[in-house]
Structure formats: C-alpha cells, structure tokens
Amino acid sequence: MARNEAIETEQLTDSFYYILIALLVPRHGYLIMKYIEELSGGDFVMGPATLYTIIKKLLKAELITPHSEVDRKKIYLITDKGRELLVHEVKRREKMVRHGIEALEGVKP
Amino acid sequence: MKTTKRIWYDIISTDENKLLEQWAEHAKNGWLLESVCIGYFYGKYRKCAAEEVIFSRDIFEGSPEEYQEYLEFYDQAGWEKVCSLGKLRKRKSIYPSFIVTIFKAPMGTLPLHVDKESQNTHLNKQLKTLKMGSRLLIGFSTLGLIIELLDNRFSFMATPPGMMASYISILLILGLTFSLQAWAMKQKQEGKADGILQLKWFNILSTLLPLAIMGLVQYFTLWR
Numbered sequence: 001m002a003r004n005e006a007i008e009t010e011q012l013t014d015s016f017y018y019i020l021i022a023l024l025v026p027r028h029g030y031l032i033m034k035y036i037e038e039l040s041g042g043d044f045v046m047g048p049a050t051l052y053t054i055i056k057k058l059l060k061a062e063l064i065t066p067h068s069e070v071d072r073k074k075i076y077l078i079t080d081k082g083r084e085l086l087v088h089e090v091k092r093r094e095k096m097v098r099h100g101i102e103a104l105e106g107v108k109p
Numbered sequence: 110m111k112t113t114k115r116i117w118y119d120i121i122s123t124d125e126n127k128l129l130e131q132w133a134e135h136a137k138n139g140w141l142l143e144s145v146c147i148g149y150f151y152g153k154y155r156k157c158a159a160e161e162v163i164f165s166r167d168i169f170e171g172s173p174e175e176y177q178e179y180l181e182f183y184d185q186a187g188w189e190k191v192c193s194l195g196k197l198r199k200r201k202s203i204y205p206s207f208i209v210t211i212f213k214a215p216m217g218t219l220p221l222h223v224d225k226e227s228q229n230t231h232l233n234k235q236l237k238t239l240k241m242g243s244r245l246l247i248g249f250s251t252l253g254l255i256i257e258l259l260d261n262r263f264s265f266m267a268t269p270p271g272m273m274a275s276y277i278s279i280l281l282i283l284g285l286t287f288s289l290q291a292w293a294m295k296q297k298q299e300g301k302a303d304g305i306l307q308l309k310w311f312n313i314l315s316t317l318l319p320l321a322i323m324g325l326v327q328y329f330t331l332w333r
Contacts, residue, residue: 013226028185029182029185045223046224047219047224048182049222049227050222050223050224052179053227053230073185074182
C-alpha cells in the first residue's frame with residue numbers, strides 16, 4: 001500500500017502529517033477532524049473514513065498510542081517515535097519550501 | 110396501515126449515488142431503509158417519522174470487535190448505522206472478512222468519503238468485494254454445472270432432472286451481475302462512467318447475458 005510505504009520510507013502524506021500534528025495533544029476522532037479543518041483554514045478537510053483508516057495504520061506503526069477513554073470515545077496521543085518522525089517531516093517540508101522559493105527567486109524577471 | 114414495504118431497484122445498481130439519493134428521498138417521505146438484499150436488487154423499508162438525512166455506504170474489513178469500535182468512531186462523527194450486508198468472521202480465512210454498512214446522518218454532516226484518497230479507497234474496496242463475490246458464485250455454479258452434466262450421463266444423483274440446473278442458474282445470474290457491476294465500477298474509476306453507464310446496451314446486456322447462459326444450462330441439463 002502506498003501509505004504504508006510512505007511511513008516506511010519516513011515520508012508522510014498530508015493526511016498522516018496533519019493527524020500527527022493534531023495528536024501532539026490528546027484528542028479523539030471528531031476533535032482531530034475539527035482541529036485539522038480549523039488549522040488549515042478549511043483547506044484540508046478529512047472525512048471519518050480516511051481518519052479511521054489512518055489512525056489504524058498509525059497505531060500499527062506505533063506512531064500514536066491510545067491515551068484514555070471518555071464517554072466511550074477513544075483518545076489518542078503521539079508517541080516519541082511519532083514525534084521524531086514529525087520533526088523529521090517538518091524539516092523535510094521546510095527544505096522543500098525553501099528550494100521552491102529559491103528557485104522562483106532565481107528566475108524572477 | 111402498512112408499516113413495511115419492499116422496493117425493487119434497477120436490475121443492476123452500479124450507481125452508488127443514485128441508491129443513496131433514493132434512500133434519502135424515501136426517508137424524507139417517511140420510509141426508512143431497514144435492509145437491502147445482496148446485489149442491491151431490492152430494499153426493505155419501514156414507516157418512520159419523515160426526516161431529512163443523507164446516506165452513505167462504507168466497507169469494513171476486520172474482526173467483529175474492531176467493527177464495534179469502527180461503528181462508535183463513525184457515530185461520533187454523526188454517522189449512525191442503518192443496516193449492514195455481509196458477515197464478519199472471527200477466524201482467519203483465505204477470504205478477507207468484510208461487511209458493508211449503510212449509514213445515515215443529519216443534513217450538513219461531513220461526508221464519510223470527502224477526500225479524493227478516501228473516495229478511491231472506497232471504490233477499490235467495492236471492486237474487491239464484487240470481484241470476490243463474482244468469483245465465488247461463478248466458481249460454485251461451474252462446479253454445479255459439471256456435476257449436473259455428469260449426472261445426466263451417469264445418473265448418480267437422486268435429485269429430479271433440472272432441479273440443480275435451476276439453482277445453478279440463480280448463482281450464475283448473481284455471479285455475472287456482480288462481474289458486470291465490477292466492470293462498470295472499473296469504468297467509473299477510470300473516468301469513463303458517464304459514457305458507458307448511460308449506454309442502453311449495457312443494461313440490456315446485463316439482463317440478457319445471464320438469461321442466455323441460464324437457457325444454455327437448462328438446455329444441456331434438462332431438455333437434451
């Protein structure tokens with residue numbers, strides 16, 4: 001699967017990336033969706049089907065862990081491994097953005 | 110006053126959106142979907158208070174315990190289970206254990222498959238389940254056909270002539286319908302849906318082909 005390969009090669013897709021950011025603090029499913037929508041200003045919307053699938057994969061990869069349960073709602077939190085990967089990913093994306101800016105500035109008319 | 114009713118759908122319900130719209134329309138008129146039969150040939154409805162809701166369909170693969178967790182997860186997002194199709198197995202098998210669940214949610218709820226990634230995954234899952242069903246049914250009917258033809262030659266079974274052929278025909282019709290549904294869905298995935306699904310011959314073919322094969326089966330097993 002493409003997404004699993006992405007985790008193995010330590011490159012996160014946008015959905016994985018946003019979920020890991022959301023789980024820097026403990027949150028349950030619905031709150032994760034809401035947070036991502038707010039954080040991206042509505043540019044990135046994730047449905048429950050995608051969220052459920054990705055949460056299962058992140059749990060399996062031990063990048064997140066069940067934190068607690070309130071009113072039958074499972075709350076998740078990022079693990080140290082997940083945080084490490086997120087930091088790596090932020091740096092990678094930052095580098096990519098810099099490359100883009102430099103390239104665009106280089107060809108400025 | 111009638112409190113339940115059965116509504117038949119198109120012979121081949123390949124268009125998921127059409128089904129979802131139909132269910133929503135019936136709910137608006139006070140008839141809530143209660144169950145659907147395999148192949149989506151018909152749906153059973155029960156009288157309810159008219160409600161404006163949207164419907165969605167999702168395929169779950171996993172264990173019965175995980176399924177409960179999955180339902181709760183969707184429930185938190187506003188999607189309530191209406192009915193399901195299929196059975197989850199506790200034991201591991203060569204065939205994946207899956208269940209199709211139909212959900213409803215109040216108008217304005219974030220759709221289940223809102224992003225492109227999820228829409229593609231959903232289509233792929235639908236294709237996988239259809240192909241699996243089709244292979245199983247066609248496999249069983251072919252086996253049945255061979256047994257029936259051998260019985261015609263050597264008469265080792267006690268069943269009346271043609272009885273088994275009738276069962277085979279039903280399996281074959283279902284199997285071929287699933288195959289055609291899978292094919293139509295593949296076309297949709299490749300972006301050819303509008304062109305192909307609207308063609309009249311597609312609907313004609315999906316009805317005539319299984320009937321023609323059924324006729325041949327009957328000819329070889331009963332009247333020959």
